[in-house]
Amino acid sequence: MGQNQLAAVPEPKYWHLRTVLVRTIDQEFSTGQVLPNERELAARFGVARATLRQALDQLELEGRLVRRRGIGTLIAAPRVGVPVSRREEGWPGVSRSQAWREVGCVSAPATPQLAQALGVEAGSLVHTVRRIRLVQGQAMATESLHVPDAALRALPRVVGRSAQTEADPARLVLRQLERLVIEGESRSVELGVAEAEEASLLERPPGTPVLVVTTQYAGAGKIAALSVSTYRADTCKLTFGETGLVEVTPVQEPQPVGAAS
Amino acid sequence: MGQNQLAAVPEPKYWHLRTVLVRTIDQEFSTGQVLPNERELAARFGVARATLRQALDQLELEGRLVRRRGIGTLIAAPRVGVPVSRREEGWPGVSRSQAWREVGCVSAPATPQLAQALGVEAGSLVHTVRRIRLVQGQAMATESLHVPDAALRALPRVVGRSAQTEADPARLVLRQLERLVIEGESRSVELGVAEAEEASLLERPPGTPVLVVTTQYAGAGKIAALSVSTYRADTCKLTFGETGLVEVTPVQEPQPVGAAS
Numbered sequence: 001m002g003q004n005q006l007a008a009v010p011e012p013k014y015w016h017l018r019t020v021l022v023r024t025i026d027q028e029f030s031t032g033q034v035l036p037n038e039r040e041l042a043a044r045f046g047v048a049r050a051t052l053r054q055a056l057d058q059l060e061l062e063g064r065l066v067r068r069r070g071i072g073t074l075i076a077a078p079r080v081g082v083p084v085s086r087r088e089e090g091w092p093g094v095s096r097s098q099a100w101r102e103v104g105c106v107s108a109p110a111t112p113q114l115a116q117a118l119g120v121e122a123g124s125l126v127h128t129v130r131r132i133r134l135v136q137g138q139a140m141a142t143e144s145l146h147v148p149d150a151a152l153r154a155l156p157r158v159v160g161r162s163a164q165t166e167a168d169p170a171r172l173v174l175r176q177l178e179r180l181v182i183e184g185e186s187r188s189v190e191l192g193v194a195e196a197e198e199a200s201l202l203e204r205p206p207g208t209p210v211l212v213v214t215t216q217y218a219g220a221g222k223i224a225a226l227s228v229s230t231y232r233a234d235t236c237k238l239t240f241g242e243t244g245l246v247e248v249t250p251v252q253e254p255q256p257v258g259a260a261s
Numbered sequence: 262m263g264q265n266q267l268a269a270v271p272e273p274k275y276w277h278l279r280t281v282l283v284r285t286i287d288q289e290f291s292t293g294q295v296l297p298n299e300r301e302l303a304a305r306f307g308v309a310r311a312t313l314r315q316a317l318d319q320l321e322l323e324g325r326l327v328r329r330r331g332i333g334t335l336i337a338a339p340r341v342g343v344p345v346s347r348r349e350e351g352w353p354g355v356s357r358s359q360a361w362r363e364v365g366c367v368s369a370p371a372t373p374q375l376a377q378a379l380g381v382e383a384g385s386l387v388h389t390v391r392r393i394r395l396v397q398g399q400a401m402a403t404e405s406l407h408v409p410d411a412a413l414r415a416l417p418r419v420v421g422r423s424a425q426t427e428a429d430p431a432r433l434v435l436r437q438l439e440r441l442v443i444e445g446e447s448r449s450v451e452l453g454v455a456e457a458e459e460a461s462l463l464e465r466p467p468g469t470p471v472l473v474v475t476t477q478y479a480g481a482g483k484i485a486a487l488s489v490s491t492y493r494a495d496t497c498k499l500t501f502g503e504t505g506l507v508e509v510t511p512v513q514e515p516q517p518v519g520a521a522s
Contacts, residue, residue, distance in 0.1 A: 058454075079451060186501075191324075191494035193319075196280075205273075233452035239449045240501065
């Protein structure tokens with residue numbers, strides 16, 4: 001059954017080398033260790049330097065290796081599990097987690113695309129709070145939190161604003177959002193690439209792969225906020241824990257497929 | 262605030278072209294249309310063929326373009342939203358959805374790594390059902406569903422097995438699993454690459470980016486099953502709908518960051 005789907009796909013040379021390197025890394029190296037230099041590696045595996053570099057690039061992209069100027073190529077630490085949920089994500093109405101840090105706020109008329117996603121009329125005022133998420137002191141994600149002005153105005157006003165809040169539009173939007181009673185949320189995850197500005201916030205080159213998490217928050221029967229966040233795909237693993245189960249370890253597939261079908 | 266984080270990152274030439282191409286595609290082309298050939302495009306944008314090819318490769322990787330032999334480079338359809346949840350994912354105990362198709366089953370002693378992930382002793386028997394998930398007739402994901410033999414044996418036996426089930430170990434494992442009462446699940450999503458065998462099932466070259474979804478299912482206080490599935494990152498967007506909100510449309514960031522902070 002399905003054996004016909006297993007027709008051999010030609011395997012590029014660098015890809016074969018990558019697979020060999022993954023095994024070598026797992027067996028001979030541990031996190032933080034420095035790999036031998038390119039000349040030595042190319043000699044050991046009997047490949048051209050160009051092929052080796054392609055395989056190393058691939059492993060860096062996968063987050064298995066990390067290059068440090070002046071040191072060389074190191075074995076990367078395993079990806080950090082980053083919980084994604086309203087509570088953990090630092091929704092301002094739920095927690096005042098220190099995980100997210102505001103980096104700006106823009107209030108502007110909605111583009112047609114944004115208006116559609118928010119279910120408001122094009123051109124209506126939308127506040128966009130930009131934040132970064134810090135994990136172990138490092139920027140792991142950027143977020144654009146889009147909030148229609150109308151949704152914000154429908155909430156009970158925050159009283160006793162401090163002078164600091166007055167001077168800080170991001171803080172003002174977030175404080176007001178704390179009043180929102182969230183009735184539901186809908187989330188999607190897809191692969192994306194960091195555009196120049198996101199890349200800069202994440203301290204990575206543009207084009208770095210990111211996991212794009214889009215969350216719609218509903219309140220009072222409408223979309224009250226739309227969060228678009230980009231997580232570093234090389235160092236993050238998003239977790240959606242519904243229970244207190246044990247930590248999931250990535251599993252190497254132990255068997256060929258279809259052997260017993 | 263945070264302005265110091267916005268230091269310019271040098272933008273590679275191909276990346277700049279990619280950004281220009283994204284805008285051009287959005288404004289001048291629609292799904293399924295064929296792009297002009299490389300010579301024409303290179304001339305139009307005043308770039309070297311190598312730079313153009315790098316930008317097109319990037320856009321293919323992002324799922325915005327798709328190459329068809331004999332036709333050329335087409336504008337890809339938007340990503341398909343694929344619901345990821347116990348119900349939608351075709352857990353055998355919940356739905357007999359036709360979305361998943363078995364392609365094999367292997368029963369073998371657990372590797373130390375798999376044993377750890379399942380919370381069983383290394384070397385104990387584990388059944389691994391391999392399936393593919395079809396969306397609109399196309400293979401969108403592969404899955405390895407690992408089930409400890411002990412967990413399976415603890416369930417009430419399936420009676421009245423048909424001759425067909427007897428002859429098909431995958432079906433046997435899945436039918437038995439239908440008896441499991443799931444008490445909780447824990448899920449993670451991360452970026453991965455299709456290994457040769459997965460790539461073959463997905464009809465893509467090895468190294469194709471995939472979203473790896475790892476789900477632990479708990480029953481009777483233990484891990485009853487572990488599912489590791491790989492979704493095509495170029496054509497899929499995973500959805501985690503907790504409510505019946507409207508479809509989320511990807512949003513182009515409408516503003517520069519930090520302007521009003």
